[in-house]
Amino acid sequence: MTASELISFARGAPSLDIVDxxxxxxxxxxxxxxxxxxxxxxxxxxxxxxxxxxxxxxxxxxxxxxxxxxxxxxxxxxxxxxxxxxxxxxxxxxxxxxxxxxxxxxxxxxxxxxxxxxxxxxxxxxxxxxxxxxxxxxxxxxxxxxxxxxxxxxxxxxxxxxxxxxxxxxxxxxxxxxxxxxxxxxxxxxxxxxxxxxxxxxxxxxxxxxxxxxxxxxxxxxxxxxxxxxxxxxxxxxxxxxxxxxxxxxxxxxxxxLERSIATVNAALAERVQTLCDALSKHLPDAKFTAPEGGYFMWVELPEGVDVAKLLPAAEERGVTFVKGTDFLLDGGERTMRLAYSGVRADQIEEGVSRLADALASLA
Known part of the structure; x- marks a missing residue:
C-alpha cells in the first residue's frame, strides 16, 4: 500500500469484499x-x-x-x-x-x-x-x-x-x-x-x-x-x-x-473492530473509545486541545480520512471523531491509524 492510497474511515458502508x-x-x-x-x-x-x-x-x-x-x-x-x-x-x-x-x-x-x-x-x-x-x-x-x-x-x-x-x-x-x-x-x-x-x-x-x-x-x-x-x-x-x-x-x-450475508459481515467487522482497538491503543494511547458490540462506527475522543477541524486536513494530506465529531452535534465535539471501520479492510486499519497519529503529532 502506498501513501497515495486513501484509507477512508469516513463512509458507513461495507467494503465490496464482504458483499455477497x-x-x-x-x-x-x-x-x-x-x-x-x-x-x-x-x-x-x-x-x-x-x-x-x-x-x-x-x-x-x-x-x-x-x-x-x-x-x-x-x-x-x-x-x-x-x-x-x-x-x-x-x-x-x-x-x-x-x-x-x-x-x-x-x-x-x-x-x-x-x-x-x-x-x-x-x-x-x-x-x-x-x-x-x-x-x-x-x-x-x-x-x-x-x-x-x-x-x-x-x-x-x-x-x-x-x-x-x-x-x-x-x-x-x-x-x-x-x-x-x-x-x-x-x-x-x-x-x-x-x-x-x-x-x-x-x-x-x-x-x-x-x-x-x-x-x-x-x-x-x-x-x-x-x-x-x-x-x-x-x-x-x-x-x-x-x-x-x-x-x-x-x-x-x-x-x-440474508442470513449468510449477515454472518459474513459480522465476522469481518468483529475482526476489524479488534484490529482498530489494538491500533488505537498502540498509536493513539491517549485517545478514549469504547469498542462497539456491532454496527459500523466507533466514537473516539482525543486529548484536550486537539481540534479535529485542523486534524482532518492534516490527516488527508497523509492519505487517511474520517468524519469530524462536530458534524454530529449542534455544538461542541471539537476533539471527537467518528471512525467507520466497515469499509476498511483489516489489513488497512493499522496503517490508517498510524497516519492519523502522524497527523496528530504534526499539530503539536
Missing amino acids: VSGLKAAADAALTNDPGGALGYGTAIGYPPLRKYLAERHGVAEEQVLVTNGSMQADAFLFDELVKPGQPVIVERPTYDRTLLGLRQRDADVRPVSLAVDGIDVEELAGLLEGGLRPTFAHVIPNFQNPAGYTLSLAKRTRLLELAEQYDFVIFEDDPYVQIRFAGEPLPTMLELDEGRGRVVYASSFSKTVAPGVRVGYIVGPAELVAKVRVRATNTYISPNMFAQAVVHRFCVDGG
Whole structure:
C-alpha cells in the first residue's frame, strides 16, 4: 500500500469484499424468473408486496403497518414530513446522525439534544426536561450501535423511554438500520416489540447494511393510520419505489442469502473492530473509545486541545480520512471523531491509524 492510497474511515458502508455479489446475482435471476411482472412493473407505493408480507411476518404485525421505501433515509424523510411540526420540539441523541439533524432543521423543528452515554440516551435527563414542561412531538433514537457513537440502548432504558412516551404522550421513532450487525453481546428486543402494539413506536430499518448499500431498500413499521398517511406522501413523490431492487432483496432473503450475508459481515467487522482497538491503543494511547458490540462506527475522543477541524486536513494530506465529531452535534465535539471501520479492510486499519497519529503529532 502506498501513501497515495486513501484509507477512508469516513463512509458507513461495507467494503465490496464482504458483499455477497454472487448471491445477489442469483437472487436477481430468481426474481426475474419467478416474478418478472412484479419485479419490472411500476407497482404501488406500498413497495414489492411479497417483501412487504415478509417484513410484516418478521415483525409480527399486519401488512398495513409496513411500507417499503427507497432506503431508510427515504423512510426517515417521509416520517419527518408527517411528524415534524415547525417550531415544535423534537428529541434527538447528542451526538446523532448528521443527516437526521439536517432533515429536522430543514423542516424547522426545535431540535432538543439529550446526552448519550455508552448505554444509550440519558433517559433521566430527558425525564427532567419533560417534568420541566417540554412536550416533544417525537424522540428520534438509534438504539443499536448508534451512528455515530456505536453505543447501544440498554433494555432498562428502552423500557423507561417507553414509559416516558406513554406518560407524556409522544412518539418514539426507532431508527434501527444496524440491528442485525451484532458480533458481540446478546441481542435486545426492539422498542417496537416492547410496545406490544400500543402505537407509541414507529420503526425504520434498512437492507443497506446487511445486503448492500446500492440496493437502496428500507422500510417503516408503525400504526396503520400513520403508515397510510406516509403511503400518500410516497405515492405523490414517486408512485412506486424501486420494485426491481425490492424483488431482488426479497428473493435474497427467502432463499437464505440474508442470513449468510449477515454472518459474513459480522465476522469481518468483529475482526476489524479488534484490529482498530489494538491500533488505537498502540498509536493513539491517549485517545478514549469504547469498542462497539456491532454496527459500523466507533466514537473516539482525543486529548484536550486537539481540534479535529485542523486534524482532518492534516490527516488527508497523509492519505487517511474520517468524519469530524462536530458534524454530529449542534455544538461542541471539537476533539471527537467518528471512525467507520466497515469499509476498511483489516489489513488497512493499522496503517490508517498510524497516519492519523502522524497527523496528530504534526499539530503539536
